[in-house]
Amino acid sequence: MIRTDVLDRLPVREALPGLFAALDERGAAVLSAPPGTGKTTLVPLALAGLVGDCPGGRVLVAEPRRMAVRAAARRMAWLLGQEVGGAVGYTVRGERRAGPATLVEVMTTGVLLQRLQRDPELPGVDVVLLDECHERHLDADTAMAFLLDVRAMLRPDLGLVAASATGDADAWAGLLAAADGLGPVPVVVGRGEGHGVRSHHAPPPAGIRPAHGTWVDPALLRHITATVRQALDRDEGDVLCFLPGTGEIARAAGLLADVDADVLQLHGRAPAAVQDSVLRGGGGRRRVVLTTSVAESSLTVPGVRVVVDSGLAREPRVDHARGLGSLTTVPVPASGATQRKGRAGREAPGTVYQCWSPGDDIRRARHPSPEIRTADLTSFALRAACWGDPSAAGLALLDAPPPGAMAAARSVLTAIGAVDAEGRATERGVLMSRMGVHPRLARALLDAAPMVGAERAAGVVALLSEEPPREYGDDLAEVWRRARRGGDAYAARWRSETRRLMSALPTATGGPGPAGAAGAAGGTAAAGAAAGSGDDAVAGLVTALAFPERVARSRGEGAFLMASGTGAEVAAGSGLRGSRWLAVAVADRPVSAASARVRLAAVVDEETACAAAAHLLSAGEEVHWEDGDVVAREVRRLGAVELASRPLRRPDPALVRAALLEGLRGEGLGLLRWTPEARSLRDRLAFLHRVLGSPWPDVSDERLLGSADEWLEPELSRAGRRADLGRIPVGEALRRLLPWASGEGARLDELAPERIEVPSGSRIRVEYDGEQPVLSVKLQEMFGLRETPRVAGVAVRVHLLSPARRPVAVTADLASFWAEGYRSVRAELRGRYPKHPWPEDPSTAVPTRHTTARRDAEGGKGGKGGRC
Structure with a gap:
């Protein structure tokens, strides 16, 4: 008996006329109604003609979760005074309660996707209601995109309702417009707030x-x-x-x-x-x-x-x-x-x-x-490929899939033979997409079944498809044994899933599929090894086939290195800690953690790991910078895991050169031998680049390291190890950076001279390592000079020194210093240094680098050509 008293109190009833009108007019609508108003229960019953006066048809209702599916079906059946399985039924993975008389079938969006891919026309279905669209689950977004394609190409008569409880209805209305191009479909608003x-x-x-x-x-x-x-x-x-x-x-x-x-x-x-x-x-x-x-x-x-x-x-x-x-x-x-x-x-x-x-x-x-935006897109990418749109560019989605995530997904699908080089689904890929599990698990099931038998392969894949309770432990083989003898709810679900997966296998399961499912030679070996083996070997093989990049070798004390290059750690007290190799089924890597935490894994041997991850096997010369020097070896690897190595006597010179550059860029220019002349040249070039710009080169660490392969040739090609870098004449190499082609390189000594001749005749070195060139010179040697020396148009900062070569004044304006600052310096120092000249007017005095007595002995003439 229909519970009309309850149905009449549901506020969404007021929106039903508008919803029916929208479907009649456009075939699609968005239903926006607050929680608790009846959109999940009353609306499907009305669309099916089970309540109310409107003629109905067969309705599919897609919910994001299995729990919601069962609850919604049970609630609608109760409202009709029936049991589930009659007019209202449901389907979740591995369980179906529906029959020929079912007019409203509730299912998860994943099950809906499976049906769409098996038969896109959805024969016999009149309306599809996608509930809780606002939650933005990937399956729901994908189902919506596929349904819009179906309406546009195959079933323009198929009614489509997007139900949302929050204020994002306009976005969905615009998306549904893709079906006919007539603008946004109607948004039907259900009022009411439940009971408050x-x-x-x-x-x-x-x-x-x-x-x-x-x-x-x-x-x-x-x-x-x-x-x-x-x-x-x-x-x-x-x-x-x-x-x-x-x-x-x-x-x-x-x-x-x-x-x-x-x-x-x-x-x-x-x-x-x-x-x-x-x-x-x-x-x-x-x-x-x-x-x-x-x-x-x-x-x-x-x-x-x-x-x-x-x-x-x-x-x-x-x-x-x-x-x-x-x-x-x-x-x-x-x-x-x-x-x-x-x-x-x-x-x-x-x-x-x-x-x-x-x-x-x-x-x-x-x-x-x-x-x-955040999920693993492997399943989505396979569905899109099977739908005929490998890039998903033609799908009507509110948010496009991130390119990086799609590239990672396509890489996985290519490795397991689900798509070809152009991203199109293979026959194997189509079969995988219909198995109702992640493509990785479908690959493991298809390839392991001929090796270990369908039941054993399906049993392990069923364990991997729904993570076991934590109390089962982290050893997959032991989890398997516990599930087989267990009487709890998880064990019951596992047995049901195992049967479902067995039924999904082809009648005659052949050997490993294309794309190196277990490796051409290695697959046969793994099959022979696992076929008659116990739980540990089978669990290891199946897990390795599903997650080949997660096979991991021990680094000691519970630490492992996965073939992907990620470190992994097994919990303290775990029986897996002493294993040489693992196939990691479940692991997570918190943002701040250096290594992944292993939640579930199976023991595996090296032969099986290499067979399952054959596409990651490589052998060749490896020359790189390690521990401060060039290391050259011949190495065999499984991804990032080194299996064997031996020293390489005659490495490829190009690889050595690349390794030296790697070392330079990692440890810096300090690996080179910087003589005072080389440092001075670099400072001069840096000054000219700062003051004059192009064509004078940028000689910062970043630019020198970035172009080291150019300015350090040919010396770099003759080097073979760290010590050779210290023998490179850096000054000579730096001169290659001078702008010789424009002719400016020849002006280096003119624009940024290494030394400047001062009035005493001394040639004094200029320091260019600061913001302004610096000339450090004894005060008496600058007598008679009124204008401050300049280089490249920039006034030199003169550090005037006492006879003891200690700074007594700093100036970039000698004329002002002679007029104003010199008097106080003279008063302070002439008593301390009486043997040196301290004239009252330095701007007209004779410069000297000697004492007064020696200057007088030389006739008061300043010498020329001396050095300081």
């Missing part, structure tokens, strides 16, 4: 440290659980508490163990039975449901009247260069906070406690980061 929610900010005390990576300050968790206790005391009904991850949920459950309520844990990895139990409601006793973002949308948790929101969410980040992912804790965006708040008012007026200050609201992002 009172909001309270409950900011934590001062001193709480910001979340970093997956770390959350324990003091914040204590504050959140204290807020839960406060809510239990003040408010009625069950409490739904949002936390960033399963670790925080477990710790919060421990802190709330003594409350007078059932404390339940709801997250994506919770057993289906537990999820279903939470979503069915309690038996009269109050409940505290600790959850992640999975309960943010599409779910009604019966009995909830209070929401406690930590304000945090956890998002994946991918290091595309290393093929590693990690999770990071971020502030939930404003749209997510609105969604969470709405959970409190689904069934009755509610209350939300937001564990942050009002000022933090301003700093929150409006919407979540689109997953396409």
Whole structure:
């Protein structure tokens, strides 16, 4: 019996006429309705003609999460007074409850993508509703793009509804316009705010440290659980508490163990039975449901009247260069906070406690980061290739895939034989795309099945497709054994997934596919070695096939080096620490960490590692700069892992030259021998470049190192090791940089002379290592000179020295010094140095480099040609 009393109270009912009109007119629409108004439950039933007066058809509803799929189907069936599997059914990976009479089928977006790729026309389907579009999951964005292509090319009659609970409807309306080019499709707005929610900010005390990576300050968790206790005391009904991850949920459950309520844990990895139990409601006793973002949308948790929101969410980040992912804790965006708040008012007026200050609201992002910007795009790239658009340039997407992430994805797909050199999907790639797992895992399944048998290969791949509970441990072979004998929910899901994967294999699974699935020679060896081996060998082989760049060799004390070049560490106390080789299945690398943390791995031997990662094998001469000198070796490598090496007697001179340049650029110009003459020449050139510019060369460290292969030739080509760099005549090499072609090089001594002749006849060295050229000369040698010497038009800064060669004055204007400054210097020093001349008028006195007595003996004539 249809529960019309409940349906009539859903606010989105008022939007149904507008939605039907939009679909009749344009075939597509955006439905924007607040949380709790019925867009996930009433709208599909109305579109299918199961409620109301409008004729309907078959409706597919795509949800982002399996939990939401089951909950939405169960809720709609309940509203119709039926059981799931009748008029309303659902499909998730490995489970389907639907039949010929099903008019509304709820499924994950991943399942929808599989159907689209198997049969793009979606025969028998009248309308597709993509729910929670605002969450910007990659599968949902991809499904939308494919559906728009289907409407444009194959099924213009296919109705399409994008449902969103937040204010991004205009962007979706513009995107859906791609179907007919007539401008944005209608946005149908559903009014109402459920039953209303009172909001309270409950900011934590001062001193709480910001979340970093997956770390959350324990003091914040204590504050959140204290807020839960406060809510239990003040408010009625069950409490739904949002936390960033399963670790925080477990710790919060421990802190709330003594409350007078059932404390339940709801997250994506919770057993289906537990999820279903939470979503069915309690038996009269109050409940505290600790959850992640999975309960943010599409779910009604019966009995909830209070929401406690930590304000945090956890998002994946991918290091595309290393093929590693990690999770990071971020502030939930404003749209997510609105969604969470709405959970409190689904069934009755509610209350939300937001564990942050009002000022933090301003700093929150409006919407979540689109997953396409941060995710591993390997699966997306394969789907796009199978769809006929390898670059994804023709897909209608709100955000284009980042070029770097797409390049990394195509590299993986090429290596496993899923796409050809032009990025087009191969037959093997099409088969992989239909297996419902990541392309890496599909590759491992296809290539391992002929080696170890379909059941064993599927069993290990099933373990890799859904990370096992942490309590299973980090040794994949032991996890496999535990799953086989286990009776928990994970073991049940694993067995179901194993059966599904076995059924996805071709009837006659051949040998390793193209693109070096296990290496031409190595694959046969690995097959022979693994076929009759135990769990450890099979788990190692399958994992290595899935993640060849993550095979890793020990560096001692639990440290490993992966073929990708990334370091990895096994946890203290792990049985994997003593292994020589590992195939790493799960690892993450926090932003601040030097090495990845191994979460799950299998022991593997070197032969299997080399067979699985054959495309990473290389052998050749390696000449590079290491530990301060040139090292030349013949090396065999598996990616970054060195397998064997021996010294190279006659290395390639070009490689040696490159290694010397590497050393120079790494350690600097100090490797060269800088004589005083060479340093002086460099200072003079730097001065001319600074004052006159081009064509005088820039001789900064950066420019000299950048052009070392030019100005150090031919000496560099004759060098073979570090010591030879110290023998290069740097001054001679620097002269090659002079602008000889323009003729300016010949003017070096004119424009920036190494020495200047002063009135006494001495030739004094000029120092060019400062901002202004400096001439340090004894005061008596400058008598009679009124104009300050200049070089390249720049006045020299004269450091006038006492007879003891100590500075007594600094001037760039000799005439002013003789007129004003000399008198005080003369008064101070003539008594100290009576044997030296101190005339009253130095501007007309005879210059000398000698004492008064010697000057008189020479007839008062200053000598010429002397040196200082």
